[in-house]
Amino acid sequence: MKVKICGITNMESARVAVDAGADFLGFVFAESRRKISPAVAKQIADQVPTHVKKVGVFVNESPEIINEISQYVGLDFIQLHGDETPEIASSLNRPIIKAWSIQDKIDPTTFSCKYYLIDSPKGAYRGGNGIAFDWSLLQNLPIQKEKLILAGGLNAENVASAIHSVHPAIIDVSSGVETNGQKDPIKIDAFVKIAKQAFQTLKESVER
Numbered sequence: 529m530k531v532k533i534c535g536i537t538n539m540e541s542a543r544v545a546v547d548a549g550a551d552f553l554g555f556v557f558a559e560s561r562r563k564i565s566p567a568v569a570k571q572i573a574d575q576v577p578t579h580v581k582k583v584g585v586f587v588n589e590s591p592e593i594i595n596e597i598s599q600y601v602g603l604d605f606i607q608l609h610g611d612e613t614p615e616i617a618s619s620l621n622r623p624i625i626k627a628w629s630i631q632d633k634i635d636p637t638t639f640s641c642k643y644y645l646i647d648s649p650k651g652a653y654r655g656g657n658g659i660a661f662d663w664s665l666l667q668n669l670p671i672q673k674e675k676l677i678l679a680g681g682l683n684a685e686n687v688a689s690a691i692h693s694v695h696p697a698i699i700d701v702s703s704g705v706e707t708n709g710q711k712d713p714i715k716i717d718a719f720v721k722i723a724k725q726a727f728q729t730l731k732e733s734v735e736r
């Protein structure tokens with residue numbers, strides 16, 4: 529029942545996310561307006577407390593470069609958001625988050641991963657397009673909820689409903705905590721707090 533804030537490009541956004549209670553921060557090393565250099569990601573990562581996990585997002589990057597960046601920045605997870613093969617995933621030096629679009633042929637048995645992330649259909653980029661999808665499409669997916677990360681067009685208005693409909697282990701947001709293309713401290717804070725409250729309410733209703 530955790531929250532990932534993706535597309536961090538500066539220390540201020542990282543600090544707001546950490547202070548609000550985010551569990552994962554995502555750094556995008558792929559083509560995106562949120563692309564960050566390994567050097568800047570390392571500066572930020574070095575100041576983030578160790579209980580907050582650092583995730584590197586890659587799209588069809590070579591395994592050598594992914595391993596080099598992950599080692600240099602001190603990543604905790606590697607998120608594969610392209611067409612990477614299971615062989616590539618197994619050659620990497622950190623636990624894997626495998627991302628699929630809801631339109632893909634999703635077969636978790638082919639990948640040995642820590643988490644499976646389901647995102648919206650591809651848009652201008654492979655991810656981070658801020659478009660939600662029909663969560664009922666997740667109903668018949670063969671992914672254990674404990675391994676499921678829900679992404680795609682989440683924001684403070686829809687995240688509680690997403691958590692109650694899908695019961696994911698983690699929710700992930702990028703565009704929904706931005707204003708005019710920049711991370712917005714007020715939106716980050718609101719998103720994390722609403723998501724955490726919704727996870728807590730869900731937990732209590734399951735335990736009752």
Ligand SMILES: O=C(O)c1ccccc1N[C@@H]1O[C@H](COP(=O)(O)O)[C@@H](O)[C@H]1O
Pocket residue numbers: 534535554556558559560561562585587609645647653654655656657658659679680681682700701702703704
């Ligand atoms: O955030 C990006 O720019 C990005 C670029 C390339 C691949 C993945 C990217 N981010 C991931 O996209 C999803 C959904 O983002 P959004 O909330 O709909 O904007 C999320 O998993 C990010 O980790």
